Amino acid sequence: SLQWDESCDVLVVGSGAGAMTAALRAHDLGSRVLVVEKSDRYGGTSAISGGGIWIPCNHRIEALGGQDSAEEAVAYIRAVTQGEIDDGRIEAYVEQGRRMVRYLDEHSRVHFEAQPRYADYYPEVPGGKPGFRSMDPLPFDARHLGAEFARMREPSPGTLMMGRMGMTMKEAQVLLCRGPGWVGLTLKIFWRYWRDLPGRLRSRRDRFLTLGNALVAALRCSLLDRQVPLWLECRLERLIEEEGRVVGAELVRAGRRLRVRAQRGVVLGAGGFERNPLMRSQYHPQPSRAEWSATPPWNTGDAIRAGQALGAATALMDHSWWAPTTHVEGEEKGRALFVERTLPGCIMVNSAGQRFVNEAAPYTDIVYAMYEHNREGATSVPCWLVFDAEFRRKYPCGALLPGYAMPDSRIPRHLQRYFHKADSLRELALKTGIDATGLLRTLERFNPMAEAGRDLDFHKGESLFDRYYGDPTVTPNPCLAPLLKAPFYAIQVNAGDIGTKGGLLTDPHARVLREDRSPIAGLYAIGNSAASMMGRTYPGAGSTIGPAMTFGFVAANHIHGAA
Numbered sequence: 001s002l003q004w005d006e007s008c009d010v011l012v013v014g015s016g017a018g019a020m021t022a023a024l025r026a027h028d029l030g031s032r033v034l035v036v037e038k039s040d041r042y043g044g045t046s047a048i049s050g051g052g053i054w055i056p057c058n059h060r061i062e063a064l065g066g067q068d069s070a071e072e073a074v075a076y077i078r079a080v081t082q083g084e085i086d087d088g089r090i091e092a093y094v095e096q097g098r099r100m101v102r103y104l105d106e107h108s109r110v111h112f113e114a115q116p117r118y119a120d121y122y123p124e125v126p127g128g129k130p131g132f133r134s135m136d137p138l139p140f141d142a143r144h145l146g147a148e149f150a151r152m153r154e155p156s157p158g159t160l161m162m163g164r165m166g167m168t169m170k171e172a173q174v175l176l177c178r179g180p181g182w183v184g185l186t187l188k189i190f191w192r193y194w195r196d197l198p199g200r201l202r203s204r205r206d207r208f209l210t211l212g213n214a215l216v217a218a219l220r221c222s223l224l225d226r227q228v229p230l231w232l233e234c235r236l237e238r239l240i241e242e243e244g245r246v247v248g249a250e251l252v253r254a255g256r257r258l259r260v261r262a263q264r265g266v267v268l269g270a271g272g273f274e275r276n277p278l279m280r281s282q283y284h285p286q287p288s289r290a291e292w293s294a295t296p297p298w299n300t301g302d303a304i305r306a307g308q309a310l311g312a313a314t315a316l317m318d319h320s321w322w323a324p325t326t327h328v329e330g331e332e333k334g335r336a337l338f339v340e341r342t343l344p345g346c347i348m349v350n351s352a353g354q355r356f357v358n359e360a361a362p363y364t365d366i367v368y369a370m371y372e373h374n375r376e377g378a379t380s381v382p383c384w385l386v387f388d389a390e391f392r393r394k395y396p397c398g399a400l401l402p403g404y405a406m407p408d409s410r411i412p413r414h415l416q417r418y419f420h421k422a423d424s425l426r427e428l429a430l431k432t433g434i435d436a437t438g439l440l441r442t443l444e445r446f447n448p449m450a451e452a453g454r455d456l457d458f459h460k461g462e463s464l465f466d467r468y469y470g471d472p473t474v475t476p477n478p479c480l481a482p483l484l485k486a487p488f489y490a491i492q493v494n495a496g497d498i499g500t501k502g503g504l505l506t507d508p509h510a511r512v513l514r515e516d517r518s519p520i521a522g523l524y525a526i527g528n529s530a531a532s533m534m535g536r537t538y539p540g541a542g543s544t545i546g547p548a549m550t551f552g553f554v555a556a557n558h559i560h561g562a563a
């Protein structure tokens, strides 16, 4: 009855890590797959991310001398999600996550290594682990991608050395606090970049890919090996349903409307709605601004709304993968503050000059605290990160490189208004609008505690997780130092995110559910298009891409009746 312009077995909407994992697996199970991407670049937020995945019981743990079990992993997720997520999805995640990684390791160009020292975010909770569950993608050589390299979304400058040279998570950690061998490492990174002369002649973009770019490149390359098509500038408009089953979708490609038939199913991996101001004002705590997000500007909830139009249920719409961010004039997205708050010599304060949170807490918890404590006269959305000259000299902060690499006299013009600087705390307060008396009182209390290494108010540096990004050369507490040395600095911190986590409600097979909990045949949702199976929390590094890829794999399996 319907006219189709194009036909495939499985239509995958979006090109983040989850979507491409679904596409790969569906192809390998025998389907003709089409991947469509709304923007002119593939990779989504996944491409600009750390690319880490949190996979309990992964197949690398034992060889590294670690230990894990499905029971412990399930108990941990259940505890941190506080009963909000049904056991079926948690068990499916733990069971299928490790299968997904092993599958990619054996059948594709996508390879991960486990991080022995990257602790779960709540290692003290029963079933929590001091390391091994977070996995980082191995570096990837962009030359394998050929011309397709130019169509991949570029990494965030904040994840590159001097804003242009690729580095691995491990390398970044050595450089962060100038750990042993940092000079040699810096030279090695320079050499790696400059010896690629053909690459340098073409563009300044580094072909030694790491983090999210390595992950997305490896996935895209694996799809190219299989000749799976990926259409850019092609967006989902609407799903097409026939007798209660999704049979295809209406897409817009370069201004032209297309009806694409999907014989076996549609997988929605089109991200969340973090860049949709209307949806943010409808669902999120206020104030909430799309430009505070650290994600590219394309995830506007299209897939979620397409599902809702068919009667799909949603959950967790008022939550995000929150992360504090700072805004650099002229940049299209915020920069997430993952590590700098943890380092010694800074505090986060509200407009009354008071601390209100452990600065080293997981990023999601920081923004929860910002909203929880936000009130008139003591505004914490946005709030301030305040630090002294010693911190400025030693560490990077948002868009600022450490002072030893970028002294104040050499800060580029576009960053001049990014931060406030003053010779005294009182003057800094005047410049930022922070209450001066409050700020002075806070530091009167904080500085002696920092000196002694005990934060009696918020316990910064007590958790194993806090210390991961601390400065190991600072004792007794690698996350605490007094703010003593002028000049003093402040940058504004926004209630940002690295994606929303509310979306379509799904079952353990990634099927989209109606309000009455019956599945919509032929329709699957993964990544941030689906309501997160991690509830309000963030169990460990890689808790968004881990599930996105796992349920991409699960969806493809279910479509093909494979276990």
Ligand code: FAD
Pocket: 013, 014, 015, 016, 017, 018, 019, 036, 037, 038, 039, 041, 042, 043, 044, 045, 046, 047, 048, 049, 050, 051, 052, 053, 054, 156, 234, 235, 236, 237, 269, 270, 271, 272, 294, 295, 298, 299, 300, 301, 302, 303, 321, 336, 497, 498, 499, 526, 527, 528, 529, 541, 542, 543, 544, 545, 546, 548
């Ligand atoms: P995306 O990767 O954003 O992909 C969605 C794609 O769908 C986009 O390309 C978008 O353009 C496309 N799209 C949108 N609408 C349509 C439409 N109508 N039709 C077709 N296509 C559409 N998470 C981790 O787990 N580990 C990390 O190490 C990590 N590090 C991060 C670091 C940074 C700096 C940031 C910003 C985020 C990080 N995150 C990390 C979070 C993580 O990157 C995202 O939450 C995750 O990648 C979202 O995956 P997704 O597949 O849902 O969406």
